[in-house]
Amino acid sequence: MNMNVATAVDEAPPLLSIQNLSKGFAGVRALDDVSFSIRKGEIHALLGENGAGKSTFIKVLTGVYSRDAGQILFEGEAFHANNSGHAQSLGVSTVYQEVNLIPTMTVTENLTLLNQPRRFGLISPRKAEQRAREMLERVGLNIDPSEQLDHFSIAVQQLIAIARALGTKAKLLILDEPTASLDADEVSRLFELMTELKAQGISIIFVTHFLDQVYRISDRITVLRNGQYVDTYNTAELPQSELIRAMVGKSLDELSKDTGAESRAVQDTLFAIDQYGKQRCLEPVDLTVARGEIVGLAGMLGSGRTELCNLIFGVDSVDSGEMTLAGQSQSIRSPKQAIDAGMAYCPEDRKVDGIVAELSVRENMILALQAKRGWLRPIPMAEQKAMVEEMIDRLSIKTPNMNKPIGELSGGNQQKVILARWLLTHPQLLLLDEPTRGIDVGAHHDIIEIMNELCEQGMSLLVASSELEELVVFAHRVAIMKDRRKVKELTGSEISQQSIVAAIAQ
Amino acid sequence: MMNLKGLSINPKIWGPILSLVAIIVIMGIIDPGFVRIEFKDGRFYGSLIDVLVRATPTAIIALGMAVVIGTRGIDLSVGSVVAICGAVAAMLITETDLSFASVMVLSLAAGGVIGMLNGIMVSYIGIQPIIATLILMVSGRGIAQLITGGRSVSFDSVAMDIIGSGMFLAIPVRIWIAAGLLLLTILVMRKTAIGLFIESVGANARASRYVGIEARLFKMFAYVFSGICAALAGVILIADVGIAEINRLGLWLELDAILAVVLAGGSLNGGRIYLGLTIIGALIIQTLTTIIFSSGVPVEYNLIVKASIILAVLLVQSPTTQAAIKDLNMKRKGVRT
Numbered sequence: 001m002n003m004n005v006a007t008a009v010d011e012a013p014p015l016l017s018i019q020n021l022s023k024g025f026a027g028v029r030a031l032d033d034v035s036f037s038i039r040k041g042e043i044h045a046l047l048g049e050n051g052a053g054k055s056t057f058i059k060v061l062t063g064v065y066s067r068d069a070g071q072i073l074f075e076g077e078a079f080h081a082n083n084s085g086h087a088q089s090l091g092v093s094t095v096y097q098e099v100n101l102i103p104t105m106t107v108t109e110n111l112t113l114l115n116q117p118r119r120f121g122l123i124s125p126r127k128a129e130q131r132a133r134e135m136l137e138r139v140g141l142n143i144d145p146s147e148q149l150d151h152f153s154i155a156v157q158q159l160i161a162i163a164r165a166l167g168t169k170a171k172l173l174i175l176d177e178p179t180a181s182l183d184a185d186e187v188s189r190l191f192e193l194m195t196e197l198k199a200q201g202i203s204i205i206f207v208t209h210f211l212d213q214v215y216r217i218s219d220r221i222t223v224l225r226n227g228q229y230v231d232t233y234n235t236a237e238l239p240q241s242e243l244i245r246a247m248v249g250k251s252l253d254e255l256s257k258d259t260g261a262e263s264r265a266v267q268d269t270l271f272a273i274d275q276y277g278k279q280r281c282l283e284p285v286d287l288t289v290a291r292g293e294i295v296g297l298a299g300m301l302g303s304g305r306t307e308l309c310n311l312i313f314g315v316d317s318v319d320s321g322e323m324t325l326a327g328q329s330q331s332i333r334s335p336k337q338a339i340d341a342g343m344a345y346c347p348e349d350r351k352v353d354g355i356v357a358e359l360s361v362r363e364n365m366i367l368a369l370q371a372k373r374g375w376l377r378p379i380p381m382a383e384q385k386a387m388v389e390e391m392i393d394r395l396s397i398k399t400p401n402m403n404k405p406i407g408e409l410s411g412g413n414q415q416k417v418i419l420a421r422w423l424l425t426h427p428q429l430l431l432l433d434e435p436t437r438g439i440d441v442g443a444h445h446d447i448i449e450i451m452n453e454l455c456e457q458g459m460s461l462l463v464a465s466s467e468l469e470e471l472v473v474f475a476h477r478v479a480i481m482k483d484r485r486k487v488k489e490l491t492g493s494e495i496s497q498q499s500i501v502a503a504i505a506q
Numbered sequence: 507m508m509n510l511k512g513l514s515i516n517p518k519i520w521g522p523i524l525s526l527v528a529i530i531v532i533m534g535i536i537d538p539g540f541v542r543i544e545f546k547d548g549r550f551y552g553s554l555i556d557v558l559v560r561a562t563p564t565a566i567i568a569l570g571m572a573v574v575i576g577t578r579g580i581d582l583s584v585g586s587v588v589a590i591c592g593a594v595a596a597m598l599i600t601e602t603d604l605s606f607a608s609v610m611v612l613s614l615a616a617g618g619v620i621g622m623l624n625g626i627m628v629s630y631i632g633i634q635p636i637i638a639t640l641i642l643m644v645s646g647r648g649i650a651q652l653i654t655g656g657r658s659v660s661f662d663s664v665a666m667d668i669i670g671s672g673m674f675l676a677i678p679v680r681i682w683i684a685a686g687l688l689l690l691t692i693l694v695m696r697k698t699a700i701g702l703f704i705e706s707v708g709a710n711a712r713a714s715r716y717v718g719i720e721a722r723l724f725k726m727f728a729y730v731f732s733g734i735c736a737a738l739a740g741v742i743l744i745a746d747v748g749i750a751e752i753n754r755l756g757l758w759l760e761l762d763a764i765l766a767v768v769l770a771g772g773s774l775n776g777g778r779i780y781l782g783l784t785i786i787g788a789l790i791i792q793t794l795t796t797i798i799f800s801s802g803v804p805v806e807y808n809l810i811v812k813a814s815i816i817l818a819v820l821l822v823q824s825p826t827t828q829a830a831i832k833d834l835n836m837k838r839k840g841v842r843t
Contacts, residue, residue: 313716315715315716334715334718335715335716335717336718336719336720338718339717339718340718345716347716352710352712352713353712353713353716354713354716355710355713356705356706356709356710356713357709357710358709358777358778359702359705359706359709359777363702363705363706367702367706367714367717367719368718370699370702370703371699371703371717371718371719372718373699375698375699375700375703375724376698376699377699378697378698378699421717
């Protein structure tokens with residue numbers, strides 16, 4: 001069916017066509033020679049992994065960033081937006097993932113904020129409300145516009161944001177991860193609206209990480225990778241495995257079939273979760289980790305890897321499922337409980353959730369152990385220094401001295417300090433989320449070494465990573481996540497980049 | 507760049523210290539009498555001694571404020587707590603037969619309880635610190651007046667006279683009290699893990715949660731401590747004059763205390779706590795106040811002059827100025843090599 005639609009509009013000139021668009025930041029090419037086109041009344045998915053350039057693309061298109069090179073034609077004419085407001089007045093509107101409405105204002109105020117209907121130079125509330133009702137009608141919302149925005153659910157707020165973006169003259173709507181915080185029913189409702197808008201001749205660029213949704217709603221798909229244009233496909237003609245290969249950047253044949261770590265013969269289960277999940281966050285997951293085992297969590301961006309780690313560590317609370325650790329049933333509701341139970345967690349966003357930038361390397365390193373001991377039992381300074389020195393040595397952390405504020409260290413060394421922080425607590429289960437992201441090659445290698453060493457010593461590790469080549473090397477078992485579900489588990493010799501990609505594509 | 511090999515001294519500490527020294531040196535040049543200290547009848551006399559004596563209440567309150575600001579909070583209620591606890595102490599002395607020790611304990615406990623109320627509002631109910639403590643800042647003086655029945659309470663107590671103007675080893679007793687409190691605070695903050703946890707929570711609340719620090723408990727501690735400090739300052743202030751004048755007692759002290767913390771390099775965004783420097787900050791403020799009062803500048807210029815000098819000190823310490831100075835230095839070196 002999609003194919004018919006696609007061929008039917010094939011002859012019409014594109015609504016928007018972009019040629020050879022480039023944008024660099026301080027020497028890094030965020031967008032390199034990207035081309036793109038969208039037809040009238042088309043839903044076009046824009047896909048790519050972290051750093052692929054999707055958000056830069058949108059920002060250059062809508063004038064948030066200026067372009068270095070390239071041409072944008074909109075309805076056949078050169079298009080040059082100065083900012084997103086200007087882009088909107090030209091007919092290109094964006095709805096960002098984080099709804100950028102004002103929660104404490106009424107729906108009417110939010111909808112008419114930038115375009116107040118006036119009467120004798122004063123705002124006319126009656127006209128404003130009437131206009132708001134008309135805008136809401138377009139997105140099929142029947143709500144009282146005089147109510148405060150934050151009285152409505154996120155899903156409704158999302159629709160209100162779309163109503164505002166549509167305004168009166170939007171021809172191209174960009175939806176940046178609109179479904180990230182919606183449940184299944186709400187997604188269906190959004191898709192109905194998108195189909196409706198499409199029928200009205202509005203074109204939609206749909207950015208998402210949920211591959212199944214791409215297949216449900218989009219006509220065509222454009223894939224970006226490392227700032228470069230990969231290709232554009234008709235959705236109906238593209239098998240999912242091909243799509244994932246396009247996103248990952250290697251064809252199945254190129255992907256290594258090498259299998260890394262041998263599976264452990266003795267499976268002495270340390271940690272198990274049973275139907276662990278949370279609504280809108282993660283479908284219930286079963287998972288076990290044996291003593292001395294490294295279990296990898298694979299999946300594309302947004303697949304639920306981080307969500308699972310956060311739930312296990314109590315950063316977020318589950319609403320279903322059971323957990324056992326070392327034979328004891330656990331009810332983890334906070335990181336403190338998780339730590340007391342013998343867990344440790346290096347979160348993905350090191351700067352925000354990991355380091356305390358202005359405290360010293362020493363203080364950062366002892367923080368978790370000290371928190372575990374409580375405030376009344378301070379670690380004597382001599383002991384602290386000995387511990388920290390040993391760790392600096394063991395993990396080869398490069399710092400002039402242990403009193404240097406951690407914020408002044410390189411990313412790789414910061415990561416090692418955070419790792420050391422947790423090793424000092426002697427955890428039974430260590431959770432690592434993207435342990436090697438954004439760090440230099442040397443530190444990268446060191447961290448993999450350390451992980452293997454810990455596992456030799458009998459520690460259990462659960463490692464979420466988007467770097468397949470790396471997962472394959474160290475993981476004894478890999479759980480594959482997709483669209484916030486666990487879809488498959490691979491063990492020992494089954495693990496290869498090929499098999500992981502194939503499992504994601506299924 | 508200052509190069510302090512192997513020493514773990516933060517170069518930031520020199521800002522407040524040099525500021526204080528500069529102010530005193532300049533005053534000493536203008537008026538040598540200002541820096542003269544005499545020893546007569548077993549005690550020291552001089553403007554600088556006067557500064558030390560008068561700075562103690564502000565310094566004591568500022569210690570509590572420093573801890574609260576470290577948690578990324580603020581305590582606007584300290585001025586009112588001074589009034590309430592001053593009133594409590596005065597009433598207990600005049601209306602009851604309690605021993606002096608009991609009076610002290612009860613007065614300080616009153617401050618602790620008020621601090622606990624602030625702490626509950628901030629850390630358990632989640633009200634923003636500035637609002638939570640503003641409530642008591644506004645209502646506290648009224649509460650103090652209710653306690654005394656709206657009058658000023660004068661009292662006669664030997665023990666209070668000793669606190670107000672007594673001497674021990676030729677040094678005023680209140681300076682011993684302030685010094686003792688500073689020492690005790692440093693011990694509690696640095697010899698337990700409380701200081702580390704408060705700084706961690708203040709600097710990065712999210713990361714602190716991930717390592718299992720119970721932020722609420724330590725925020726609570728900070729407000730209780732601040733309440734007790736304010737209570738102690740209240741007792742010293744009424745002991746000084748032998749009368750609890752409720753409508754003026756502790757008025758605007760919260761601002762001086764916040765300024766002292768900021769002058770010491772504390773950030774209102776939470777994080778590092780500088781206890782010793784906070785005392786220096788309080789001394790800077792009191793030195794300025796004393797200079798203005800003794801210099802014959804018309805009273806109406808008082809606060810303006812003080813504000814201008816404080817602005818100058820803060821400008822010198824601001825990251826932007828520091829970066830500019832660094833830049834200039836680099837350029838100068840660049841030209842030479």
